[in-house]
Amino acid sequence: MQVILRQLGDCNIRRAGPSDLISVMEINLKTLPEHYSDYFYESLLAELPEAFIIAEIGGKHVGYIMCKTEFGFSNFKKLGFVKKGHVVSIAVVQEHRRKGIGNALVEESVNGVKLKKCDEFYLEVRCSNTDAVRLYEKMGFAIRQQLNAYYRDGEDAYLMAIELVQTNK
Ligand code: ACO
Numbered sequence: 163m164q165v166i167l168r169q170l171g172d173c174n175i176r177r178a179g180p181s182d183l184i185s186v187m188e189i190n191l192k193t194l195p196e197h198y199s200d201y202f203y204e205s206l207l208a209e210l211p212e213a214f215i216i217a218e219i220g221g222k223h224v225g226y227i228m229c230k231t232e233f234g235f236s237n238f239k240k241l242g243f244v245k246k247g248h249v250v251s252i253a254v255v256q257e258h259r260r261k262g263i264g265n266a267l268v269e270e271s272v273n274g275v276k277l278k279k280c281d282e283f284y285l286e287v288r289c290s291n292t293d294a295v296r297l298y299e300k301m302g303f304a305i306r307q308q309l310n311a312y313y314r315d316g317e318d319a320y321l322m323a324i325e326l327v328q329t330n331k
């Protein structure tokens with residue numbers, strides 16, 4: 163079943179299903195230098211479908227976000243051990259950027275990891291990726307650490323994180 167989460171003009175934001183994974187991999191190949199095995203995409207979808215979200219315009223995939231959950235040390239509290247959502251990857255195809263799609267994907271994934279009772283949400287992003295850093299800052303993520311030579315090509319990453327407040331519905 164396809165759960166439409168919201169519409170942005172002609173763009174549908176919805177949860178991904180198994181038949182979306184090939185298109186997600188294609189967008190990933192076109193837009194980012196970090197790629198993953200088929201199995202990895204399948205396992206993220208199986209583990210956290212609530213935060214594996216796609217954007218679609220007229221039946222064509224234009225963006226995705228995929229995440230996982232982890233237990234680990236808090237990015238905010240000293241010595242705190244928390245449940246964390248982790249954005250593994252997000253991308254919007256070039257022709258449809260700056261229309262709010264990235265923003266909607268992050269917002270919906272925040273809702274997804276809140277459903278799974280995560281206390282925090284975090285990600286790594288290339289220090290040079292100012293578009294993405296701006297998007298995350300706008301959504302309330304803050305740079306918490308700089309990870310030295312995090313990427314295979316030697317570039318540093320910012321670890322950016324946000325504390326999630328559970329809203330009881
Ligand atoms: N210049 C300045 N600010 C920007 C830009 C830009 N090119 N792109 C996004 N922003 C900021 C702006 O504040 C923007 O709000 P505004 O348009 O109201 O000013 C805000 O982010 C939200 O922009 P959206 O339109 O929602 O974002 P978009 O749909 O363009 O997607 C994304 C942003 C996903 C970063 C896109 O540029 C992309 O796919 N880039 C290539 C892949 C990538 O770098 N992914 C992130 C890697 S890190 C990771 O995956 C964890």
Ligand code: ZN
Binds near residue numbers: 248249250286
């Ligand atoms: Zn990561």
